[in-house]
Amino acid sequence: MKKLMLGNEAIARGLYEAGVSVVSSYPGTPSTEITEFSAKYDELRCEWAPNEKVATEVAFGASLAGHRAACAMKHVGLNVAADPLFTLSYTGVRGGLVIFVADDPAMHSSQNEQDSRNYAIASKVPMVEPSDSAEARDYVKIAFDLSEKYDTPVLYRICTRTAHSQSIVDTADRVEKAPVPYEKQPAKYIMMPGYAKLKHPVVEARTDALADYAETTPLNRVEGDSAELGIITSGICYQYVKEIFGEKDAKILKIGLHNPLPSKLILDFAASVKRLVVIEELDGIIERHCKTLGLKVEGHDLFPKVGEYSQQLIAQKMERPLPGYIAPSADLPARPPVMCSGCPHRGLFYTLAKNKVTVLGDIGCYTLGAQKPLNAIDSVLCMGASVSGLHGFNKADPSNASHTVAVIGDSTFMHSGMTGLCNIAYNGTNSTVIILDNSITGMTGHQQNPTTGYNIKGDPATKIDLEALCHALGIERVRVVDPYDLDACDKAIKEELAVDEPSVIISRRPCVLLKYVKTNPPLHVDADKCRACKRCMKLGCPSLSFRDGKAHVDSTLCTGCGVCAQLCAFDAICADK
């Protein structure tokens, strides 16, 4: 059946059709929908793991049990999962194992622009990459076959544009895969030095065998007919190249297997054209390979090493015609993403900003607290770094502890904040950690996590008690505040910064966008009472604006959270009568 599918949905379809048993992932844009769509198939046992390392190790366990298994993550998630990846390369697999990793060139929703192909090279495992949804489905099956044939985990790379573009997929039925019976194989699965030393040469021999496969696999293919221009490209860039160059304009070598790269295929291709150009986003990996083969090649001398490519970028660099257009001249106000009306994080960030607290931030919706007018965050590095970083900040200068906090969401705390909190207790800094518990993984679009009480299917699950967990990690002072209550927030922050011991404040209120959350009727401004002091505007609430010299509440957006009303010294913001 032909169906329009997101790249990520097509991957889920591929997992279903390939007879996969277990999918364990941590959400992260642009990879999240792989697992969300997988969870729609009852045959796939899917779960949200607390982090990518756990997800990858779950997939390892399922593979060890003889089943086909997968995990999915964004590019920075693979940093977290790198530890199991590198040694999985040595153990190999029993049931096929594929690790999906989604890169985000241009950083639409990410903190860096790393190129995951480097991980395939460093961990010595094969990596495939599709260029549209049809290939996304097909390559899943190829990746599992490769995994089992060559006894290796396989990395499967996508990027934002393939993950979040829909194109037509022809679906097929699921083919059940009988599990490989379990047997004890110490030399294969116990990676202590004696056995690992025996496995490393096996990995090197596997790479050699895969290099032979790379010469003939249909994953790498030549298209078009030109003796003048040869372009080597892959992934989404292939689509941009095809948009610009017709069959007779360029000969194209499309790389579907990134690691190992073919040598003879590239040498033959290069010999058949006068000019050789590599078009690849981010790092110059294919270009470097061509240069080690002694080829004269153009690549990053022509194309940027940063950001996304596009058909027009390629057309411009390759001196092809560009379409004309009319450009409106005016400087337009930007429309940056904002914290939603009624977001429970707002009251807490307002209180932190008001008290001039230094805030080590983390990854999630609450990163938006860094924006104007709140300007409430001082640093964002990676998942969990707020908590561990705060400890270092206070260790270096204990006087920092009186005016510095970490803020971290519930899901991010479970991901990698816990270990940092344990370190605060163990190594003893007087640190104050604020857990922003909105009862969901927000930014990636509402995924459940171990603190929400529900699993990926929405069925009830064991709910981790955050207070008890913080106590167990060695923190005695744990208190809960409602971030809609500004006085309570102010009191909690001042008191916990003042005490001479580590503490945790749990700022608890569910995300206002959750379906079960009942909002209040919108507030309105009594124009006679409003003195135009603009104090309410310090909240950065999208419902609040200034019209005709007075504050104004947009009744279509306002959720009646009441934070602005608490701030107004003249009682000008009130509930509708």
Add this chain to the structure above:
Amino acid sequence: MKTTNIMIVGVGGQGTLLASKLLGHILVDMGYDVKVSELHGMSQRGGSVVTYVKFGDKVFSPVIEAGEADYIISFEKLEAARWAHCLAVGGKLITNTQQIDPMPVTSGAAEYPVNVLDELSSLGIDVDAFDALTPALEAGSSKAVNIVLMGRLARYLGISADKWYAAIEQTVAPRFVEMNRRAFALGYGD
């Protein structure tokens, strides 16, 4: 046949994704090769959002750039101006006249441009501007703005209203079907 390029632009939360889903569904049914490109994650939080729909015999790139869009459907007038440079020469810009202030405007750091649509017309851009919010409210909800605008687009694309009604029935939850049918009819006109 040449690829037809359509951009759907607006503000996160306005329902641009449902509009593109509906359109994509119909075009696949009509036998075209289709690509729809969207972005998820951070931009959804009240930010500027853009979705690309491309169809023809064979579509390669999923994105649309400067001077490539045959149609731009904007859910908000500032967004119409923001993306107008993507319109092809001879293309058509269909826009809702609704104004949604972005944060720099609500906070007083910037001003919402006055007569922003008149300026586009004066540059020679073919603008079809109309109030899609009133018919949406008439149909039953401000959320139906997206379907009103799809109704307007359908007239230009020459796709029969029946195809759209069938697609609405297949993509929208049953209790919202009637409202969306009404919204579509109001956008489509006679």
